[in-house]
Amino acid sequence: MILISSMGGCGSTSFISWFSSRLNCNCALNSEGIKKAGPGSNPRGFKHRIEPPKNDDIYLKKENSFNRTDLNYGEIKKALFIYDDPMNIVPSLFNRKIATGHAIAVSGNRPAHNNNIEKFLEFQKDSFELYQQWNNWSNPKITRNYKRLLIKFSSFWENLDLIFKFLELDEEHLKRFPPKRERKSSFNKLTTEQQNSFLNIYKELSDAIKNHPDFIII
Numbered sequence: 381m382i383l384i385s386s387m388g389g390c391g392s393t394s395f396i397s398w399f400s401s402r403l404n405c406n407c408a409l410n411s412e413g414i415k416k417a418g419p420g421s422n423p424r425g426f427k428h429r430i431e432p433p434k435n436d437d438i439y440l441k442k443e444n445s446f447n448r449t450d451l452n453y454g455e456i457k458k459a460l461f462i463y464d465d466p467m468n469i470v471p472s473l474f475n476r477k478i479a480t481g482h483a484i485a486v487s488g489n490r491p492a493h494n495n496n497i498e499k500f501l502e503f504q505k506d507s508f509e510l511y512q513q514w515n516n517w518s519n520p521k522i523t524r525n526y527k528r529l530l531i532k533f534s535s536f537w538e539n540l541d542l543i544f545k546f547l548e549l550d551e552e553h554l555k556r557f558p559p560k561r562e563r564k565s566s567f568n569k570l571t572t573e574q575q576n577s578f579l580n581i582y583k584e585l586s587d588a589i590k591n592h593p594d595f596i597i598i
Contacts, residue, residue, distance in 0.1 A: 381406065381440075381454050382547060383526075385429050385517075386462035387510060388482050389469035390533040392427055394558070395462065402553055404454070410485060413439040421481030423488040430486050430509060431516035432459060432524050458547065459528035461517045462536065465589050466510050466582040471566035473508075474500070483508050501577040511585050520598050528598050535594035536560075542595060 382403045386392035396408035406412065406426040413424025420427070424439045435455050438444050442453045473479040474497040483491040491507040493499035500507065516522055518530060529546045531539060537560040544551055567575065579586075 381456055383426055383433070383456045383459040384462070385427055385432075385459065386533075387464060387466075387469055387513060388428055388486070388508070389472045390462040390464050391536075392462055396427065398558065399547070399549075402549060403547060412445050414445065420478075421484040423485055425485065428482065428485045428513075430513045432461075432522065432528055435525060456524075456526050458526055459524075460543070460547065461528055461530050462533050463514065463517070463530060463589060464533040465586050467567045467578060467586055468533075468563075468565060469510070470500075470508065470578065470582070471497070471570060475566040475569075479508075486510075486513055497574070501574060501581075504577070504581055506581055506585075510582070514585060514589065518592065518598075523598075530592075530596050530598065532589070532592075532594040534563075539595050546597065 382399070382405050384392060384396045384399060384405055393408050396405050399405050400408060408427070410420040410422050410425030410427040412422075412426055414422055423430075426433060426439070433440070433456065440453055440456070470479075473482050474495060477495045479497075479500070480491060480494045483489065487507070487509040489507075491500070493503055493507065517528070527546075529543065531543060536543070537557075540554055540557060541551065544554060567578065570578070
């Protein structure tokens, strides 16, 4: 199985849906580990795992998930992890009213702020555990028995040829890949005070991601 995971707000649902018609991938709905179709707020699913899953993960087994024909199981052969600046990710989660579910999917805990951005900024806490998730996926000392490719969302389309090569997907599919669309920033819609509050929480992580290679295989 090819694992596609992300920090959220990086198009992973669309990417998994597209690649799954050409490769064996994890579920685009993040449904592994639950007995019936449910919300994406599922920390047992693979779409937003806080760390690269091991191949003995019990939710790779079909009997631990509900019976769906579009779920693929078995050993993880390779992983693709899509990341982005938290200044792009987190405001978008609140804007789309999915902040609560995403925090649960990554951390396993329901945040006290729910989908209220003012409460989130008041608490000044990384309730999405993006720092830990980033450190786990980007740390070359955290090894698995499969290779993982880390790709920055903003450079995804510019590196399609390298991504396809890593995934061992025929280049004939390149021309069918969805075109890049202009991304509207929810961060820019915030007040100056709100932007500064976000920086207090995520500036260190934002700087680390900006300084990280757009494309790297671990």
